[in-house]
Amino acid sequence: MSADNSNNTVTIIQITDSHLFQAADGRLLGMNTQDSLKEVIKKIQHIDNVDLILATGDISQDGSARSYKEFARLVNGMGIASYWLPGNHDEFRVMAQLFAGKTNLYKKITIGNWQIIMLNSSIPGKVFGKLSQAELNFLNTSLKNAERPNVLVCLHHHPVPVDSAWIDQIGLHNAEEFFEALAQYDSVRAIACGHIHQEYDQIHNGIRVLASPSTCVQFSPGSETFQADVSAPGYRVFQLRADGEIGTFVERVTHIEFEIDYSVKGY
Ligand SMILES: Nc1ncnc2c1ncn2[C@@H]1O[C@@H]2COP(=O)(O)O[C@H]2[C@H]1O
Numbered sequence: 110m111s112a113d114n115s116n117n118t119v120t121i122i123q124i125t126d127s128h129l130f131q132a133a134d135g136r137l138l139g140m141n142t143q144d145s146l147k148e149v150i151k152k153i154q155h156i157d158n159v160d161l162i163l164a165t166g167d168i169s170q171d172g173s174a175r176s177y178k179e180f181a182r183l184v185n186g187m188g189i190a191s192y193w194l195p196g197n198h199d200e201f202r203v204m205a206q207l208f209a210g211k212t213n214l215y216k217k218i219t220i221g222n223w224q225i226i227m228l229n230s231s232i233p234g235k236v237f238g239k240l241s242q243a244e245l246n247f248l249n250t251s252l253k254n255a256e257r258p259n260v261l262v263c264l265h266h267h268p269v270p271v272d273s274a275w276i277d278q279i280g281l282h283n284a285e286e287f288f289e290a291l292a293q294y295d296s297v298r299a300i301a302c303g304h305i306h307q308e309y310d311q312i313h314n315g316i317r318v319l320a321s322p323s324t325c326v327q328f329s330p331g332s333e334t335f336q337a338d339v340s341a342p343g344y345r346v347f348q349l350r351a352d353g354e355i356g357t358f359v360e361r362v363t364h365i366e367f368e369i370d371y372s373v374k375g376y
Pocket residue numbers: 126167197198236275279304335374375376
């Protein structure tokens with residue numbers, strides 16, 4: 110995808126870890142994930158001049174065709190271009206079949222003065238992530254041939270430890286290779302990931318690593334073991350400036366009580 114407005118700031122919304130179910134009333138740790146995504150979307154619709162939406166994986170909890178169709182219906186309903194990559198809960202084959210010929214699964218987006226690269230870090234049957242040789246090759250080629258001077262790389266799994274023992278075991282297992290690839294170019298301004306169900310913003314190896322809250326349940330930052338958090342569903346706003354600078358912040362749904370079962374110790 111390409112749009113020629115290279116002097117403009119590009120506004121992007123990252124949504125992640127929606128965990129939709131086949132059933133409209135599907136719940137994750139007690140929270141109805143379709144309802145929480147709808148509330149997040151209502152809030153995003155009040156933001157002016159959004160150029161595109163990036164969904165960074167775990168769109169579905171159960172990989173069902175119905176969950177993807179509902180996600181597409183809700184997200185496309187905003188009338189904003191959106192691009193999606195898979196997470197560990199997703200069934201990429203189902204996504205690819207359903208959205209063949211559509212732009213949603215494009216892996217390279219050129220907009221303003223930015224190149225966005227969408228990676229698939231999921232491995233069937235595993236909760237942790239790993240970039241296959243094919244994905245690493247794609248990353249290298251895309252960085253080499255980047256059509257703009259500033260690059261944002263997106264993937265589901267966090268490529269850095271986030272100070273939470275249980276979450277750090279299920280991150281990107283070949284993060285070293287990933288950072289080695291990025292280090293060969295001076296164009297990479299940031300990495301955006303999901304999976305950790307909490308906001309995150311740190312510099313690693315000179316590159317800014319950012320994560321967004323989930324559109325449903327959150328995990329407690331810094332917890333050694335699995336722990337659902339009290340914070341509300343949300344999303345991250347990115348303002349990608351033409352000079353490579355990034356403005357970014359997280360927003361959350363307010364004034365709505367979501368049901369969460371804190372006694373559940375996993376899913
Ligand atoms: N109690 C637990 N301990 C470790 N991992 C868990 C636990 N409960 C769930 N998980 C997995 O950890 C994952 C974290 O994010 P996901 O939403 O990908 O899906 C979650 C589950 O697959």
